Every structure is written in C-alpha cells, then in structure tokens.
Amino acid sequence: MSAIPLSTRRAARLYTPPATLAGKLHDAGYLILRRITQVGVLLLFFGTLHWGWQVMGQPVLRGNLSASELLGVIPLADPFAVLQQLASGHALQATVLLGAAILLVFYALAGRVFCSWVCPMNMVTDLAGWLRGKFDLNNLFRLQRGTRYWVMGMALVLSALMGVAAFEWVSPISMLHREIIFGVGMGLSAALGIFIFDLLILKHGWCGHLCPLGAFYGLLGNAALLRVRFDDSSCTHCGECVRVCPEPQVLNFKKAAESGMVTAGACTNCARCVPICPEDSLDFALRWDAHPSPGASQPRTPNSTVRNTP
Amino acid sequence: MQASRREFLTKAAQGAAVAACGGLIWAQLLRQEAAASVLALRPPGALAERDFAATCIKCGQCVQACPYDTLRLARAEDDAPIGTPHFVPRDIPCYMCSDIPCQVACPTGALSPELKNIAKARMGLAVIDTESCLSWQGLRCEVCYRVCPVKGEAITIENRSRVVSKHALFVPHVHSQACTGCGMCEDACPTEKAAIRVLNPALVQGRIGSHYRLGWLSDTPITQDFKPPEAPPAVGPAVTEPSAPKTAPGMDVLNQGIDP
Numbered sequence: 293m294s295a296i297p298l299s300t301r302r303a304a305r306l307y308t309p310p311a312t313l314a315g316k317l318h319d320a321g322y323l324i325l326r327r328i329t330q331v332g333v334l335l336l337f338f339g340t341l342h343w344g345w346q347v348m349g350q351p352v353l354r355g356n357l358s359a360s361e362l363l364g365v366i367p368l369a370d371p372f373a374v375l376q377q378l379a380s381g382h383a384l385q386a387t388v389l390l391g392a393a394i395l396l397v398f399y400a401l402a403g404r405v406f407c408s409w410v411c412p413m414n415m416v417t418d419l420a421g422w423l424r425g426k427f428d429l430n431n432l433f434r435l436q437r438g439t440r441y442w443v444m445g446m447a448l449v450l451s452a453l454m455g456v457a458a459f460e461w462v463s464p465i466s467m468l469h470r471e472i473i474f475g476v477g478m479g480l481s482a483a484l485g486i487f488i489f490d491l492l493i494l495k496h497g498w499c500g501h502l503c504p505l506g507a508f509y510g511l512l513g514n515a516a517l518l519r520v521r522f523d524d525s526s527c528t529h530c531g532e533c534v535r536v537c538p539e540p541q542v543l544n545f546k547k548a549a550e551s552g553m554v555t556a557g558a559c560t561n562c563a564r565c566v567p568i569c570p571e572d573s574l575d576f577a578l579r580w581d582a583h584p585s586p587g588a589s590q591p592r593t594p595n596s597t598v599r600n601t602p
Numbered sequence: 603m604q605a606s607r608r609e610f611l612t613k614a615a616q617g618a619a620v621a622a623c624g625g626l627i628w629a630q631l632l633r634q635e636a637a638a639s640v641l642a643l644r645p646p647g648a649l650a651e652r653d654f655a656a657t658c659i660k661c662g663q664c665v666q667a668c669p670y671d672t673l674r675l676a677r678a679e680d681d682a683p684i685g686t687p688h689f690v691p692r693d694i695p696c697y698m699c700s701d702i703p704c705q706v707a708c709p710t711g712a713l714s715p716e717l718k719n720i721a722k723a724r725m726g727l728a729v730i731d732t733e734s735c736l737s738w739q740g741l742r743c744e745v746c747y748r749v750c751p752v753k754g755e756a757i758t759i760e761n762r763s764r765v766v767s768k769h770a771l772f773v774p775h776v777h778s779q780a781c782t783g784c785g786m787c788e789d790a791c792p793t794e795k796a797a798i799r800v801l802n803p804a805l806v807q808g809r810i811g812s813h814y815r816l817g818w819l820s821d822t823p824i825t826q827d828f829k830p831p832e833a834p835p836a837v838g839p840a841v842t843e844p845s846a847p848k849t850a851p852g853m854d855v856l857n858q859g860i861d862p
C-alpha cells in the first residue's frame with residue numbers, strides 16, 4: 293500500500309449550489325426524503341387516530357412514538373422509554389418488550405436514523421440551526437457534546453430513584469408528538485423552548501449536546517451497518533461536509549480514511565454531507581462495502597482550514 | 603504538574619456540582635409532573651396509581667381502542683398528570699365492554715391483563731350526595747339504579763320509612779363490593795350537578811380497624827379471647843357449678859339482628 297502523496301491531492305474547491313431547479317431538487321433529495329418520513333410517520337399516527345385509516349381491516353399505526361402497533365400486529369416501542377421503565381423497577385408486559393426489541397435491533401442496524409428521519413423535534417432544531425446560519429449568532433456558553441451521555445445516565449439513575457421513567461415524564465419530544473397526534477397540550481411550548489435554546493443560546497444545543505434519547509440512539513449507532521462511506525482518494529479536505537454536519541466531530545478525515553466510512557454512532561445518517569461534497573467522496577453504503585483507503589495510515593494535514601464547529 | 607492536577611480536581615468537582623444541581627431540579631420537576639393524582643379515574647384494570655404512573659408509557663392505544671371515546675389522554679389542565687389516560691364520567695362514562703378492548707390494546711400491562719371480567723373492574727366508587735339526590739328528597743327518581751350495569755348489587759334501592767304522616771323514601775345505596783366505578787350513574791343523574799359521583803375509593807372509603815369487634819356478625823362468641831383462670835383442684839366435697847348463661851345479658855338484641 294502506498295500513501296497518497298500530498299502533492300497529488302487535488303486542490304480544494306467549494307460547493308457551488310446548482311443553478312437549475314432540477315439540480316437544486318437533486319441536492320435537496322435527502323432533505324426532502326427526511327421531511328417526508330418525519331411528517332409521514334406523524335401523519336400515519338394522526339390518520340389512524342382521527343380518520344380511522346385501515347389496511348385490510350386493521351388500524352394502520354395505532355399509538356404514538358412512545359409505543360404503537362403497526363397494522364394491528366407488530367408492536368413497536370421506544371427502547372429508551374422502556375429501559376427507563378424497567379430501571380424504575382416495574383415489570384412490563386411482553387408486548388412492549390417485544391416492541392422495544394424490534395426497534396432496538398432496527399436502530400442498531402440503521403444507525404441513529406431516528407434523530408434525522410423520524411423525531412419531530414428534528415424539524416424544530418433544523419429550523420433553528422438554519423436560522424442561526426442566516427443571522428450568524430454567537431453561543432452563550434460552551435458545552436461538551438458528551439454532556440448528553442451524562443444526561444442519559446442520569447435519566448436511568450433518576451428512574452431507579454424516583455420509581456418513574458425520569459426522561460419520559462419530562463421529555464419535550466414526547467410532549468411534542470403527543471400534542472401533534474392526540475392534542476394534549478404543552479407540546480408546542482416544549483418545541484418553542486427547544487427552538488429558542490437552539491437559536492439564541494447554543495448551536496445544535498439540544499440534539500447535539502443534551503438530548504438523552506439522541507445519546508441513546510448514538511450509542512446504539514456505533515454498531516450500525518448503514519454508514520456514510522468516505523472515499524479518501526477523491527477528498528480534497530475542503531471541509532464543506534463538516535460545515536453542514538450537525539455533529540461535525542464525527543467527520544474526522546483521519547479516522548474516516550482509516551475505515552473508509554464515518555464510524556461514530558453520533559452520526560445521524562441525515563446525509564446532509566452527501567450532496568454537498570463537491571468531489572462526490574461521500575455516499576451511503578453498508579459497513580462491509582466501505583474499505584479503508586490505501587494511504588490511510590499516513591498522517592496528513594488538510595489542504596484548507598476546516599471550519600470545525602463543535 | 604501540581605497546577606494541572608488541581609485544575610482537574612476543580613473541573614471534576616464543578617462537573618459533579620452541575621450534575622447534582624441538574625439532578626435535583628429534574629427530580630423536583632418529576633415530583634410535580636408524575637405526582638399521583640387522587641382525582642384521576644383510570645381505565646379498567648389500571649394498576650394502583652403509583653405503579654400505573656411508572657408502567658403506562660402514555661401511548662394512547664387504550665384511548666384509540668375505546669369504541670365510545672370514553673378515554674382521553676389527559677390535557678395540561680385536566681386532573682390527571684398530562685398524557686395519561688383517564689375519563690370523566692359526566693362527559694362519557696365507561697360502558698363496560700365485556701371484551702375490555704382498552705385493556706387488550708395496552709402493550710405495557712398498565713391496564714392489567716389479570717382483569718378478565720369487566721364487572722371486577724374497580725375504576726372508582728360511586729358516592730351519593732344525599733342532600734341533592736332527588737330520591738333522598740322524596741321523589742321517585744332512581745335513575746342511577748336503573749342505568750347501573752350491576753344494578754341490584756352495586757346500587758340497591760332501600761325503603762326508608764319516616765314519621766307516620768310522611769310517605770317512605772326509596773333511596774339508592776351504593777355497595778363498594780360490586781360498584782365498578784363505570785360512572786354510568788353519574789352520567790345519567792338528572793340533577794344539575796350530579797348527585798352521584800364516581801371518585802377514587804381511596805378518597806372516600808374509611809376503614810373500621812381490627813380493634814372493633816362486631817360481635818353480632820362473627821361466628822365466635824364475643825368472649826372468645828377470655829379464658830378464666832384454671833380452677834384449683836377441688837379439695838373436699840365436690841360442688842356443682844351454677845350453670846352460666848351462654849351470652850352476656852343484653853346481647854340478645856344484637857344477636858338477633860334487631861335494630862333497636
């Protein structure tokens with residue numbers, strides 16, 4: 293294996309937004325798909341509850357994101373909520389355990405896709421992040437991205453101490469989807485709180501630093517089969533991907549070159565980085581289709597300054 | 603070296619302090635949010651309130667399964683903690699479906715699968731405000747009695763005689779051993795505000811306590827615990843004991859169940 297000499301690495305060029313509508317739509321493809329799944333999941337719940345949607349005489353999707361039943365047979369449940377309930381020292385019925393196991397396996401294979409493809413709060417935090425970029429706002433304080441793992445741990449400890457699911461009871465995410473589907477109230481204020489926090493106080497503050505549910509799926513995501521594949525030989529280290537990534541610390545070029553993919557579980561598989569890469573160095577692939585690049589063992593310095601925003 | 607060590611320790615202590623503060627605020631928030639509500643009426647088969655709060659995942663599948671739209675996920679302004687299923691009988695009571703679809707839909711067991719017979723459900727207990735109950739005023743209402751799905755057991759109509767010149771009252775009585783708390787009586791009660799209401803039994807039921815002995819109800823004589831001291835062995839000529847009465851004087855009235 294021979295290292296790619298620095299001199300042969302092409303000069304960095306930045307992303308140029310396509311001029312044509314077709315090109316714009318193409319580049320926004322994953323974003324549009326994500327909004328479709330996010331809204332679609334909520335719509336299935338809503339339609340089943342309010343308009344009695346059925347398939348073959350069975351309710352399409354009954355319940356909400358905490359626990360549900362798909363097509364009248366397949367139980368689904370939020371594994372982190374169930375984990376908290378178990379930590380609170382209460383036995384649960386097999387149905388919800390099976391539902392949690394199904395989603396646990398799914399997210400362990402697909403990665404942290406809950407955050408970018410399902411969670412309704414993502415639309416709120418994405419909007420805040422987008423506006424923040426427009427107005428170029430400063431952070432009020434700094435926070436370690438690892439804080440969320442402590443919050444997650446504390447959710448489990450408090451569940452055990454207080455005898456109720458500690459995060460589930462105060463979760464702004466659950467309040468939001470319960471509000472949207474069942475109209476119970478408080479959801480919009482919860483979303484507004486998160487929005488203001490993300491917009492004015494800390495960039496990617498909630499999803500990137502605090503949310504214990506995201507932390508849980510991030511831990512699961514370490515095992516994921518579905519990955520953002522990285523082609524080191526064409527990458528110019530222009531840093532455009534890092535600029536748009538909501539979890540920029542996961543795009544570590546050295547590590548990505550070594551394994552041929554983004555390995556960190558915190559990556560939400562949102563695919564913002566894929567269309568923005570001017571060299572097409574990034575795409576989705578299964579773990580075993582990603583290969584370490586030949587020059588990976590050779591340490592290199594980036595060509596351009598990477599604007600890494602923690 | 604020394605300085606970096608101190609810095610590390612300070613950082614660690616600060617981190618721990620932040621965690622402790624956060625934990626305390628969080629716990630306080632939980633105490634408010636998840637505070638067991640004595641006023642909430644839960645779907646049939648619901649576990650005891652504390653266990654219910656911990657086991658219910660607030661998915662609303664019971665709400666969706668109820669064919670009468672009885673159940674609702676509590677809103678912020680309701681008596682139950684937000685997001686938990688409950689019902690308000692005066693709006694829509696539980697019609698006691700024999701197949702208990704709400705309980706069947708529950709994935710967590712917060713509505714216990716051990717409830718097989720809806721008549722065994724104990725969602726609450728009907729309580730009568732005798733001061734506004736029409737029957738207690740002397741009218742022949744008895745609506746609650748007629749709508750009660752366990753009529754004759756959960757509600758009975760008792761004859762209550764008054765002074766000679768007045769006609770007798772026919773008044774409803776609720777019996778806790780049969781009332782399911784379905785609330786059909788509360789829903790049907792014709793008074794402006796329901797004179798019969800379903801409440802959490804814990805809120806209205808007393809307990810006699812084991813130190814009171816209703817001697818006339820028990821099978822054993824009231825003196826069962828009293829053992830006379832062993833008589834000393836008889837010396838001298840045997841004396842025939844005078845036969846003691848079987849019950850204490852004055853007990854007969856009670857034993858015969860006659861209300862004086």
Ligand code: SF4
Nearest residue numbers: 407411413499503506
């Ligand atoms: S980090 Fe939390 S709020 Fe953000 S998308 Fe993931 S689960 Fe939703």
Ligand code: SF4
Nearest residue numbers: 668696697698699704
């Ligand atoms: S028993 Fe029937 S009416 Fe009563 S709450 Fe359950 S589903 Fe609704």
Ligand code: SF4
Nearest residue numbers: 658659661662664708
């Ligand atoms: S179905 Fe069970 S877990 Fe879901 S809201 Fe009703 S009681 Fe709670």
Ligand code: SF4
Nearest residue numbers: 750781782784785787
């Ligand atoms: S709540 Fe009323 S109607 Fe229902 S069982 Fe009790 S007494 Fe009868």
